[in-house]
Amino acid sequence: MLHLSEFSVRFALLMGFLCGLTMSYKVEPLPDSYAGLGEGPHWDAERQSLYYVDIEAAGLLRYDYNQNKVYKAKVEGESLAGFVLPIEGKPQEFAVGCGRRVLIVNWDGIAPVAKVVRTLFEVQKEYESNRWNDAKTDPKGRFFGGTMRYIGDEFVHRHGELYKWTAGGQISVVKSDVGISNGLAWDEKAKKFYYIDTTDYEVKSYDFDFETGVATNPKVVFNLRKTSPKDHLLPDGLTIDSEGNLYVATFNGATIFKVDPNTGKVLLEIKFPTKQITSSAFGGPNLDILYVTTAAKFDQPSPAGTTYKVTGLNATGYAGTNLKI
Numbered sequence: 001m002l003h004l005s006e007f008s009v010r011f012a013l014l015m016g017f018l019c020g021l022t023m024s025y026k027v028e029p030l031p032d033s034y035a036g037l038g039e040g041p042h043w044d045a046e047r048q049s050l051y052y053v054d055i056e057a058a059g060l061l062r063y064d065y066n067q068n069k070v071y072k073a074k075v076e077g078e079s080l081a082g083f084v085l086p087i088e089g090k091p092q093e094f095a096v097g098c099g100r101r102v103l104i105v106n107w108d109g110i111a112p113v114a115k116v117v118r119t120l121f122e123v124q125k126e127y128e129s130n131r132w133n134d135a136k137t138d139p140k141g142r143f144f145g146g147t148m149r150y151i152g153d154e155f156v157h158r159h160g161e162l163y164k165w166t167a168g169g170q171i172s173v174v175k176s177d178v179g180i181s182n183g184l185a186w187d188e189k190a191k192k193f194y195y196i197d198t199t200d201y202e203v204k205s206y207d208f209d210f211e212t213g214v215a216t217n218p219k220v221v222f223n224l225r226k227t228s229p230k231d232h233l234l235p236d237g238l239t240i241d242s243e244g245n246l247y248v249a250t251f252n253g254a255t256i257f258k259v260d261p262n263t264g265k266v267l268l269e270i271k272f273p274t275k276q277i278t279s280s281a282f283g284g285p286n287l288d289i290l291y292v293t294t295a296a297k298f299d300q301p302s303p304a305g306t307t308y309k310v311t312g313l314n315a316t317g318y319a320g321t322n323l324k325i
């Protein structure tokens, strides 16, 4: 028979064990943060603001941390905005992916309209059904971004490509045969680049030379294929924490998976009250808040399209890097 005090000790040990394992993270919506296809969150440390896009509304959004308020603008005369990247040394200028062009737009972060200044470069002129999807700057300020087919079946017509562009240089293809070019992340300590093509249902790592910006030696580090293709999870946006763990958003999974890319092990599943989780970025004054964009595609009910903050993750990440042009 179990002695009462012995039972209490065992119970206390069990509870301590469970509490130690359970991360007490908290998911909260940002006020008035709706985007029908929210994407591309980028933390701007200087302005303590999260920039993101509403792709199919050509929308630019800025969440001001100190005001706890979201400002929204439309890119004048455009119908798509795949990403928004602040430009180094030009506080009111941003590179925005409109269709297959990268435009420089002028926005003060408050006005409801962002004005087009000029075209920086253009890709795939012949592929009218393609558009820019996710893009980021690497830690050296180089552009990396990719395209996808948005009219027709992007799982069948793999006409997307991943590109690199450096100030003063030419645009070059990093990878062709891409279905939906998506998440990007870099780890300077591990000398790695991580990349997601959603239609491959996996996250790949590349050895990355930070001096030259060249990615080599692709390897699968996380696989989201299930036994039945209709159950495959769709990996979307990507970010990384300062310990090198990846945060993989799933477009049909209501979940961000925190993954150790060295082992492929899931360390944490961060759950949301809506299904289409598109991307995430660390931000806030201590870079310990995970900001998360979502979508409301194909008639997803409310709160689809809300942008969230996740606190209590006991992790920090990196602010976004301005694009050097």
Ligand SMILES: *[C@@H]1O[C@H](CO)[C@@H](O)[C@H](O)[C@H]1NC(C)=O
Pocket: 314
């Ligand atoms: C927080 O993370 C650090 C570094 O990984 C770890 O040592 C510590 O145990 C963690 N704390 C909690 C409460 O999980």
